[in-house]
Amino acid sequence: MKIIVCIKQVPNTTEIKIDPVTNTLKRDGVPSIINPDDKTAIEAALTLKEKTGATVTVITMGPAQAEKALREALAMGADEAFLLTDRAFAGSDTLATSTIIAAAIKKLGADVVFCGRQAIDGDTAQVGPQIAEHLGIPQITYAAAIDYCNECGALIVKREFEDRYQTLKVAGPCLITILSTLAKPRYMNVWDIVAQDEKEIRIITFADLDLNKEDIGLGGSPTKVKSTATKQFDKTIETLELDPESAAKAIVDALKERHLI
Amino acid sequence: MAKNIWVFCEQRDGEIQNVALELLGVAHELAEKTNEKVNAVLLGHNVKDKAQMLIAHGADGVYVVDDENLEKFVTEPYAQAITHIAKKYEPNVILFGATSIGRDLAPRLSARLKTGLTADCTKLEMDEEGNLFMTRPAFGGNLFATIICPDSRPQMSTVRPGVMKKLEADASRAGEVVVEALEWDTSKFAVTVLEEVKAEKAEANIEDAKILVSCGRGVKNLESAQELASKLHGTVSASRTLVDAGLVDHARQVGQTGKTVRPEAYLAFGISGAIQHLAGMEESEFIVAVNTDKNAPIFKVANLGIVADAEAVFKNLNKLL
The missing domain is CATH 3.40.50.620 (HUPs)
Incomplete structure (x- = not known):
């Protein structure tokens, strides 16, 4: 079995702050990390590798510095890594991105594709299902557990919903998007850190893929960002400094006034 | 067309x-x-x-x-x-x-x-x-x-x-x-459903509550929050800090990675108001904020903001009601 794991390098958004003067994002010095759900997807693939002898290929799309994320995946135990990078890919929305990644997966060949459920910078959760549709394979999203059934040669997946879960069986090629709660990602191990140094990160560009220019990049993206804005608050109120007793009274009065008590 | x-x-x-x-x-x-x-x-x-x-x-x-x-x-x-x-x-x-x-x-x-x-x-x-x-x-x-x-x-x-x-x-x-x-x-149709299991415990539905007593880092004692919530016929919700600390169930989390709520009254106790939290509650009809830090961002969205210790205000509210 060959597993391809799609990962994304993201800024650690929990460390992003707003500049109070300019009201813009302060991204300087914000470290890049492997998107948390994706890191668990790597872990899930490595676990399956240990169980079944599968191979694990990690791919990412991004600028040259995304290599760092691939190096980390190799050091966790992935077998090989590919960086999809090309000026023509820049500005892609989720649909165009999924078109590119699906073309790369087609070229590399995979039995199973793992993605994280969603990336913390965009939170869309769209690229995984869109890749699956381009590849014409079934998808299972929100996976909380994955097991391989030897007798039936199928994957058994626990799929989470807000109020329930399903146990699903899928035979044949499929794409699974993985929740970070599925497993705790392993640390990079010393041997693999040394070994990954020897490994080459292979580059895939537009020229390597069966793609039309009009389906990718900014021009191939059906959605466009019209405008962005930082958060504005229009409520201005007086903040009162009160002792606890008067504070309690002020709250009760306000709730009474609104007929809430 | x-x-x-x-x-x-x-x-x-x-x-x-x-x-x-x-x-x-x-x-x-x-x-x-x-x-x-x-x-x-x-x-x-x-x-x-x-x-x-x-x-x-x-x-x-x-x-x-x-x-x-x-x-x-x-x-x-x-x-x-x-x-x-x-x-x-x-x-x-x-x-x-x-x-x-x-x-x-x-x-x-x-x-x-x-x-x-x-x-x-x-x-x-x-x-x-x-x-x-x-x-x-x-x-x-x-x-x-x-x-x-x-x-x-x-x-x-x-x-x-x-x-x-x-x-x-x-x-x-x-x-x-x-x-x-x-x-x-x-x-x-390559995916087969082997079983579907509904969650056993009815999760607290903070989205349907009329009044939310919401707690953040400044609240240590959740019992007084619970007491206040039941007196107000409301529900307890929380900021991410308390959920991450394991003190409150994820189903009660308000904010970007939790739920979006718009109750008739949102009472924020000891919540500083990170932007991710505000995104989940700023549409509430009436917002009360109690926090010891008078510069806390929660005060920017509050209709009634009070600089005071959340625990002490809980005590007085529970006495009063």
Whole structure:
């Protein structure tokens, strides 16, 4: 079995702050990390590798510095890594991105594709299902557990919903998007850190893929960002400094006034 | 030409989900701008009788696909059903709830219909030409982006539950119910449901509470919060800090990675108000904030802000009520 794991390098958004003067994002010095759900997807693939002898290929799309994320995946135990990078890919929305990644997966060949459920910078959760549709394979999203059934040669997946879960069986090629709660990602191990140094990160560009220019990049993206804005608050109120007793009274009065008590 | 605004009306075990009614509400508003119709899309098995309820909440018409292949949610049959009717009637817009079902189905469909999709919108607007302006939070709620899909139809969006307002049900509203059937491509049904298990404990539904007593880092003793909540016939909710610390269940978390709430009163105790938290509660009708730090950002959205110790105010409130 060959597993391809799609990962994304993201800024650690929990460390992003707003500049109070300019009201813009302060991204300087914000470290890049492997998107948390994706890191668990790597872990899930490595676990399956240990169980079944599968191979694990990690791919990412991004600028040259995304290599760092691939190096980390190799050091966790992935077998090989590919960086999809090309000026023509820049500005892609989720649909165009999924078109590119699906073309790369087609070229590399995979039995199973793992993605994280969603990336913390965009939170869309769209690229995984869109890749699956381009590849014409079934998808299972929100996976909380994955097991391989030897007798039936199928994957058994626990799929989470807000109020329930399903146990699903899928035979044949499929794409699974993985929740970070599925497993705790392993640390990079010393041997693999040394070994990954020897490994080459292979580059895939537009020229390597069966793609039309009009389906990718900014021009191939059906959605466009019209405008962005930082958060504005229009409520201005007086903040009162009160002792606890008067504070309690002020709250009760306000709730009474609104007929809430 | 692509026309009309469709709402995918999610049902679970035959029960229409709240978000579907909220989407009918916003679709109704958008449709007035362009004189389009609002169409509900209802998929499931033995669900046809729910169509009237969707009309009462603002649908001008309902497309129903009622089939045993749609009994439980599985992506492929649901995608085939919507693709079938979308190709037949060519909607201008399709809206989905940003639930674990909507966020699975909508991207699959966007790739199948070769059109754009915007995730997790918190605001939708329409111009006279029928172009949809979809606003969503990005970078953990630090930034808002307005997205358009100028050249492809349908324009698709998932919308956060709890953000849009549903219309009052009006049983006198009339609408047409159209039942559709299709030839299934069962060769694509590769996923089998072995079992479906509903969560045992009824999770606290903070989205439906009238009054929320919400606690953050400044609250150590949740018992007094619980006492206050029961006195006010409200519910306890929390900021991410307390959830991450394991003191409060995730189902009670308000904010970007939790739930969006708009209760009649949101009482924030010891919550500093990180932007991710504010994104989940700022639409509340009336906001009270109690915090020892007078510069806490929560005060920017509060209608009544009090600089005081949360625990001490709890004590006095519980004494007073």
